[in-house]
Amino acid sequence: MSSIKDVAKAANVSTATVSRVLAKHPHVRPAVRERVLAAVAQLEYRPNLIARNLRSQQSKTLGLIVSDIRNPFFTAVSRAVEDTAYAHGYNLLLCNTDENPEKELLYLQLMGDEQVAGVIFSPTLQTLNRWHELHLSFPTVLIDRSLRSGDVDAVLLDNLSAGSLLTQHLLSQGYRRIGAIFGEASTTGRERQRGFEAVLHDAGLHIQPEYVRFVRPQSEAGYRTTLELLGLPEPPEVIFTSNSLLTAGALQAIREQGLHIPAQIGLVGFDDTAWASLVQPAITVLAQPTDEIGRSATELLLQRVADPQRPTRKIILQGELIVRESSIEQRA
Amino acid sequence: MSSIKDVAKAANVSTATVSRVLAKHPHVRPAVRERVLAAVAQLEYRPNLIARNLRSQQSKTLGLIVSDIRNPFFTAVSRAVEDTAYAHGYNLLLCNTDENPEKELLYLQLMGDEQVAGVIFSPTLQTLNRWHELHLSFPTVLIDRSLRSGDVDAVLLDNLSAGSLLTQHLLSQGYRRIGAIFGEASTTGRERQRGFEAVLHDAGLHIQPEYVRFVRPQSEAGYRTTLELLGLPEPPEVIFTSNSLLTAGALQAIREQGLHIPAQIGLVGFDDTAWASLVQPAITVLAQPTDEIGRSATELLLQRVADPQRPTRKIILQGELIVRESSIEQRA
DNA sequence: AAATATACTGTAATCGATTTCATAAAAGAC
C-alpha cells in the first residue's frame, strides 16, 4: 500500500501538492499536476479513507438501523437506501436490532463512534420516547415510525389514511365483522388502528374490543391470534393485519382451519410482498412505496448533512390499495 | 465530543495512561485506573474509532458484497452474517452489485479504501475469472459461488448433490420429461445443472437440449422461459428451476396457462423462501442452510483475519430436500 | 525598474488514538 508520501516522493513534490492535485484545487502548474497524476497511476495510489475521515472529521458512510432486514419492507427499503447512498458517493452500515431497545442504543452509539455522516433509523416506541435524551452527534432520519410531534426528520407512510383506505375497502365489500391484528411495538400499528376505527365509527359501526388485537409483529403471533379470532363464538368475516408477517401467520391459520378465502373468510394486509400476489387467492394489500421511502429518507438525510441548521421535515407518503381476490366478498 | 486528551487532563494523567486503562493493560495503579475511569464516565468519553483504526491499521468492519439483498437467499445470509459479526464485535458494510462486474470492482476497491478487516463476497463469473489479478489487500470469503480450484476461502452449497437430490426426487415421482432453467451468471447454475444431468444420465435417460435453458437469474426470465417450455410440441411434465426468482416466474407462467400443479405440471426450485410453503400447492424445494452459510462464512473470515497465513479452506454444506405437493406425481 | 498582486509550492500543525522508548519509583535480592 503506497501512501501519499510515496506519491510525493515519486513526483518530487510535497504531500500538500499531491493532496491539492487530487482534491482538484486550482493553483497547481499543469506540469506538476501531470507528474503527480503519473506517480499516482504508477503506484496505483488510493487515498486512505480512514486518514481522510480523521482529518476532515466526517465520513462518507451512512447507517441504516432496522429491526430485521428479513422483513420484506425493510429489505426493499434498504435496497433503495443503498442505491441512493451509492449514487451520492456514500456507503451503508447495516444493523438489525430485533426491536430491542438496548441493541438500538448500542448501535446508535456505534454510529457515533464510527463517525457516520448520518443514520436512517426505524426505532421502537421505547427509544422514540427517550429520543430527546439521546443527544446524538449525527443527523438522523426516522422511517416507518415516528412521533407526530417530535422535532426529527422522518419519512413516513400516511398510516391513518392507509388504515382507513383498507377499512373502507372492506366495508364497501360488505364486510361488517372485522377482526384486526396490529403490531404493538411501534407507533405505526397504533396509527393504522386509528384509521381503522375512524372509518368504522363514521360508518356507525360498533367496535367490538375482542376483535381488535395488539401483538408482537411476527408471523407466529399472527398465526396464534388469528386462531383465537376464528375461535370466537361469532368469528369475524375478514381479518385485517397491519404488517406482512402478521398476514403470513394469519394466512397459515386460516388454511389450517380449512377455511376458504374469500368465501368463508377475507384477509387483507400491508406491504406488497413477493408472495402476496403469488398465493391463491392473491392477497389484497396496502402497498407501501418502499423505493420512494428509501430514496426520500436518504436524500432528506443528505440534505441535513449538508445543512444541519435546516428546519426538520416530515415527508408523508401515501400507500396504494391493491385490491386482489382475498377480500372480494362473494356472499353479497 | 471529548477526546482522550480531555480525559487525560481531567484525570491528571497522560493520554498513554488513559489508553492503557481502556485497553485493560496491566501495570496501572488501581488508584490511577479509578481516576481515569471516573473521568471517562464523567465526560462520557467514547474512543474515536476512526483514530483508532488509523493508528492500528485495521478496523472492526466487515464488508458484504452481494448482487441484490432482495434475493431471499442473500437476505437470509446477510442477517446471519450481521448477527455473527456483531457477536464478534464487528459491523457490516453492505453493497449491492446487480451482477455487474464493474460495480463489483468498484466496491472491492472501496472495501480496500475503507480498510475493512475482510469481505464476504458473492462474485460474478467474470470477476471470479480475473480473481488472481485483483491483489486485494484484505481477506475474502466467497459465498454461493466459487471456482472449484481457486485458492480462496469459500462457503458453498454442495450444488452437485443438490441438483442430483432434486432430480432424483423427480425421477422417483415418475417424471421423465423434465424442463430445467438454470442461472447463467454464476458457477452455481452450472454445477446444479451438472448434478441434474448426471442423474438423468445414470438413469439412462436421454437429455433433450431444448429442455435445458440458461437464463439471467430473474423472475422475468423464469416466466418467459417457462412459457417457451410449455409451448413446445411435447412440453415437459415438470419444471426444475435453479433459484427462487426463477421459481416465482415459472409459477406465474404456469398459473397463467391455467395448468394445475402438480396434476398437469410439476414444479421444483431452490431456497425455502417465505412463499414456497405459503402458495398452494406448496413448492418442493432444495433448502439451503442460509443461517449456517452466513455464520460459517463470517467465522471463516474472522479466522483468516486472525491468521492470514492459514491455508485456504472451502466449506461445503449440504442442502435439504423439502418435498411438498408441487412435485407429487399424481398420474402414476 | 520598482512596487504590488497573484500563482505556486513547501513546512508543519492537526485530527485522536496507540505504542515505543525512556525514566522514575517501588520491590526484591544479597
Place this chain on the structure above:
DNA sequence: GTCTTTTATGAAATCGATTACAGTATATTT
C-alpha cells in the same frame, strides 16, 4: 544499604491524510 529487577507513567513518534501559513517565483501595474 546498595544493586538489580519489576512496575508505573509520561514524552513523543506514528498512522495518512488535509490545510493554515509562509515563502518564493512569476505576472501585472505604474
